[in-house]
Amino acid sequence: MNCPLILGSRSPRRAELLSQVGLSYSVRAADIDETPRDQEFPADYVMRMAREKAAALTAPESSAVLTADTSVVIDNAILGKPADDADAAAMLRRLSGRCHQVMSAVALRYRGVESHSCVVTEVQFASLEENEIAAYVAAGEGRDKAGSYAIQGQAAAFVEAIRGSYSGVVGLPLHETITLLRNAGVLACLPPCNPPCDKMSL
Numbered sequence: 410m411n412c413p414l415i416l417g418s419r420s421p422r423r424a425e426l427l428s429q430v431g432l433s434y435s436v437r438a439a440d441i442d443e444t445p446r447d448q449e450f451p452a453d454y455v456m457r458m459a460r461e462k463a464a465a466l467t468a469p470e471s472s473a474v475l476t477a478d479t480s481v482v483i484d485n486a487i488l489g490k491p492a493d494d495a496d497a498a499a500m501l502r503r504l505s506g507r508c509h510q511v512m513s514a515v516a517l518r519y520r521g522v523e524s525h526s527c528v529v530t531e532v533q534f535a536s537l538e539e540n541e542i543a544a545y546v547a548a549g550e551g552r553d554k555a556g557s558y559a560i561q562g563q564a565a566a567f568v569e570a571i572r573g574s575y576s577g578v579v580g581l582p583l584h585e586t587i588t589l590l591r592n593a594g595v596l597a598c599l600p601p602c603n604p605p606c607d608k609m610s611l
């Protein structure tokens with residue numbers, strides 16, 4: 410029996426990551442208010458966001474709904490997407506030469522049951538020169554990214570070390586996502602990729 414997988418996300422990165430491991434899915438956008446609550450812990454925030462995105466999507470019981478949220482966290486402060494270029498530059502200055510966390514939460518709803526997971530990855534940034542920050546911000550790569558950078562893009566050059574989940578930093582921790590899908594019984598009944606792909610069989 411097939412159970413269609415719905416990725417509730419506008420993030421092209423999340424779609425690419427799911428495709429990378431050979432899963433087929435359809436995409437729906439989940440619109441919610443992403444404002445953190447007063448004094449909300451970052452891990453609670455990303456988990457709440459992922460769960461609210463899942464709750465915002467109505468889908469048939471036979472479909473599995475997968476959503477996620479990613480935030481950059483430094484000194485317990487949540488860095489979301491930058492409001493503008495000045496905000497982006499300020500975030501990068503704050504991350505320069507420091508270690509920060511990238512928190513990615515995933516939520517899955519299938520047959521009325523919800524499961525979720527949160528992954529924290531430590532990222533050490535090199536010290537960034539003011540002209541490097543200006544050039545990176547002007548290039549625009551970090552505009553729609555938490556923390557104003559993309560590890561999968563040119564900002565890879567800023568990363569001295571990473572401990573945790575690379576895919577989690579990009580937006581969807583794949584190991585944890587596959588585990589959620591497997592434990593919920595979704596993976597066993599996903600239809601094959603269309604057209605069939607030769608990716609590893611999970």
Ligand SMILES: Cc1cn([C@H]2C[C@H](O)[C@@H](COP(=O)(O)OP(=O)(O)OP(=O)(O)O)O2)c(=O)[nH]c1=O
Binds near residue numbers: 423439479511
């Ligand atoms: C830190 C980092 C974040 N990001 C992205 C992943 C997410 O798309 C985005 C964080 O914003 P999110 O609010 O988690 O996701 P989104 O608004 O892009 O998509 P949706 O809510 O519809 O699911 O930042 C990268 O692509 N690379 C990185 O290195």
